[in-house]
Amino acid sequence: MTHFVDIGALDDVPKQGARVVKTAQGCIAVFRTADDQVFALDDRCPHKGGPLSEGIVHGSSVTCPLHNWVFEMNSGEAQGADEGHVRTYPIRVEHGRILISAGLMARRVA
Template sequence: MSQWKNLCALEDIPLLGSRVVQHPGGDIAVFRTDGDAVFALHDKCPHKGGPLSQGIVHGQRVTCPLHSWNIELASGEAVAPDQGCTARFQVKVEDGRVWLQA
């Protein structure tokens, strides 16, 4: 049985930005798109470990601030021609609150 952790209010995540959540396996970046979709990825680019939370969110992708790799927010996969993947985490929004599956 999965458990959900209440992270924050949706408004606490900047529009087209992110918020970092500490996790035993490494920091998690929780992103918010311009359509209020929320995604959570391990806060490390698969290329050189750059902090995705400091990247630019556009559409449903984030661009790593170190070497401009584009990462799909829904899957954590790098956009071709780049290759690699970062771990993704299940999140949901209910009644204006963001929840992370623990």
């Protein structure tokens, strides 16, 4: 069974914006779409290391602020001609609170 931890209120993340959660594994970008969907991805573009949390959210995608790579937030896959992948994390909203997988946040990369 997956355990989740509360990381804040949905209203703490602006619509079409992001906030960063610092974990033992590194920084995770938590995104909110215009229709209140939430997504969690590594906050680092695999292309040049750009902070995805500073990117532009459009639909269920985010565009890296450095070189305009576009990532589908559901899968973490780069779109178009770009090739790459960003790790995603289980996340959900309950009663206006954002919950993220506790297990994935605790793991360390070898």
